Amino acid sequence: MSSVFRSKTARITLSNLSPGPNSQHAQKRLGRGQGSGRGGTSGRGHKGQKARAGNGKPKAGFEGGQTPITKRFPKKGFVNPNRKVYAPVNLDRIQYWIDQGRLQSSPENPITARELLLSGCIHNVHDGIKLLGDNAPCLKTPIHITPSRASQSAIKAVESIGGSVFCQYYNPLALRDCVKSREDRISAAPTRRTDILWYTNWHNRGYLSPEAIAKNPKVEERWKELSKQLLSFKDQTFDTKGIKKM
Amino acid sequence: MATIAPTTSQSKLAIRKAADSIKPVYVTMSSFTGKSNSAKKAVALDPTVFDHPIRRDILHLCVVHHLDSLRQGTASTKTRAEVAGSRRKIRPQKGTGRARLGDRQSPMLRGGGVAFGPKPRDFSTKLNRKVIQMGMRVALTMKLREQRLGVLQRINWWSHKTATLNSRLSGLGWRTGTLFVTGESEVPARMRLASKNLRGIECRTVADLVVYDIVKWRRVILDLAAVDALERALGKGLLGISDSERVVSDVTHSSVEEVEPSA
Numbered sequence: 001m002s003s004v005f006r007s008k009t010a011r012i013t014l015s016n017l018s019p020g021p022n023s024q025h026a027q028k029r030l031g032r033g034q035g036s037g038r039g040g041t042s043g044r045g046h047k048g049q050k051a052r053a054g055n056g057k058p059k060a061g062f063e064g065g066q067t068p069i070t071k072r073f074p075k076k077g078f079v080n081p082n083r084k085v086y087a088p089v090n091l092d093r094i095q096y097w098i099d100q101g102r103l104q105s106s107p108e109n110p111i112t113a114r115e116l117l118l119s120g121c122i123h124n125v126h127d128g129i130k131l132l133g134d135n136a137p138c139l140k141t142p143i144h145i146t147p148s149r150a151s152q153s154a155i156k157a158v159e160s161i162g163g164s165v166f167c168q169y170y171n172p173l174a175l176r177d178c179v180k181s182r183e184d185r186i187s188a189a190p191t192r193r194t195d196i197l198w199y200t201n202w203h204n205r206g207y208l209s210p211e212a213i214a215k216n217p218k219v220e221e222r223w224k225e226l227s228k229q230l231l232s233f234k235d236q237t238f239d240t241k242g243i244k245k246m
Numbered sequence: 247m248a249t250i251a252p253t254t255s256q257s258k259l260a261i262r263k264a265a266d267s268i269k270p271v272y273v274t275m276s277s278f279t280g281k282s283n284s285a286k287k288a289v290a291l292d293p294t295v296f297d298h299p300i301r302r303d304i305l306h307l308c309v310v311h312h313l314d315s316l317r318q319g320t321a322s323t324k325t326r327a328e329v330a331g332s333r334r335k336i337r338p339q340k341g342t343g344r345a346r347l348g349d350r351q352s353p354m355l356r357g358g359g360v361a362f363g364p365k366p367r368d369f370s371t372k373l374n375r376k377v378i379q380m381g382m383r384v385a386l387t388m389k390l391r392e393q394r395l396g397v398l399q400r401i402n403w404w405s406h407k408t409a410t411l412n413s414r415l416s417g418l419g420w421r422t423g424t425l426f427v428t429g430e431s432e433v434p435a436r437m438r439l440a441s442k443n444l445r446g447i448e449c450r451t452v453a454d455l456v457v458y459d460i461v462k463w464r465r466v467i468l469d470l471a472a473v474d475a476l477e478r479a480l481g482k483g484l485l486g487i488s489d490s491e492r493v494v495s496d497v498t499h500s501s502v503e504e505v506e507p508s509a
């Protein structure tokens with residue numbers, strides 16, 4: 001028999017259970033006699049619009065005729081349906097994850113949205129990952145990563161240690177396939193002009209730039225042809241034969 | 247870790263690595279065919295499951311949640327729309343000196359519908375899975391501390407005859423208020439048959455065990471498989487007690503509490 005002094009000597013049975021103090025609040029019951037304090041007019045006072053059944057106001061936000069706060073200020077702007085929100089991930093966070101052993105990277109298996117999400121580095125991929133360079137000196141191990149976007153300082157920091165960054169275009173379907181690691185579908189190429197110009201630019205480490213095609217160990221055959229075709233505008237000239245000069 | 251900006255709990259990791267050694271709690275092993283003079287064995291139990299801080303309010307939540315789920319919720323009344331009757335206006339609006347009345351089903355009138363009466367509804371509530379799990383841990387701990395928890399090697403009986411089980415349980419002092427919980431997928435057939443007609447005895451599988459049962463029944467007797475299953479489901483996995491470490495013969499160990507289910 002233990003000799004420890006017990007604070008509650010009664011055994012716990014079904015008859016002596018009670019909720020935690022102040023965890024339950026008594027319901028407000030209107031119109032149940034004077035003793036309750038909410039009998040008679042049930043806390044509404046006497047007559048008037050507010051005492052009636054249904055809502056006391058003509059409509060929500062109505063201020064009795066005074067210009068309501070929702071009407072005092074002009075409408076502004078528009079909501080862009082093509083807006084992209086990238087999930088930011090900084091270099092110091094990636095280094096910390098690598099130290100804990102929650103992330104690994106190699107040129108053959110670069111860090112993608114899937115690895116970041118499953119390891120808990122990112123909680124939501126949104127429209128893609130953007131690699132940012134906060135606390136860049138923290139990064140000690142060379143990492144190989146394929147985000148949707150990357151900042152210039154992040155690119156510089158990663159490459160100075162010997163890692164690689166290739167920014168790949170992910171549309172919503174491609175991103176979902178990447179996260180679920182589905183390989184039966186082909187990821188779409190960028191179609192919008194701004195996207196094409198961005199991802200064919202080595203300054204951004206775009207995956208369709210000629211330098212990236214040469215350096216990327218995980219380059220697909222399709223990208224080589226795409227890169228060539230999407231950049232052909234640079235060498236194109238117009239056929240000016242037979243057109244009158246103004 | 248040399249990170250400058252610890253965005254996550256760096257200190258929590260450090261504490262977890264230098265955890266204090268966790269010791270199991272012990273309970274004396276019971277047996278149906280107990281020879282009182284033989285050497286007693288003890289069963290090692292995971293303290294995260296069987297030595298949890300007591301939370302009576304969590305037990306209250308789990309019990310209320312269980313009882314709510316049992317409610318049939320079949321009380322029903324007819325509203326003024328459902329009471330049989332015509333829509334005809336009973337008497338003219340004006341002229342008679344009496345109050346104005348519409349149809350005969352108004353709740354004001356005798357024989358009319360009920361205003362805001364009960365309707366069949368579902369009284370079950372949601373309780374967070376982890377709260378229920380904590381409730382299980384608290385309930386098991388409580389039973390152990392009150393010396394009302396026992397462990398058998400296996401919940402099995404040699405005969406299907408109720409009389410045999412009845413006399414043995416009376417001898418053990420377990421005749422009323424005992425819940426046997428087995429970790430097997432089904433209660434063994436002979437035990438089930440022998441105990442079925444005994445009032446105050448109940449046999450259950452660990453999958454069907456709820457907090458309410460543990461609080462309600464006077465005595466809870468588990469078998470080793472049930473202890474395993476409970477520790478797997480509820481334990482934190484910090485102290486993995488294997489099958490060989492489960493039953494301990496060395497009862498002279500200082501940490502062993504000689505706790506037996508009292509009569």
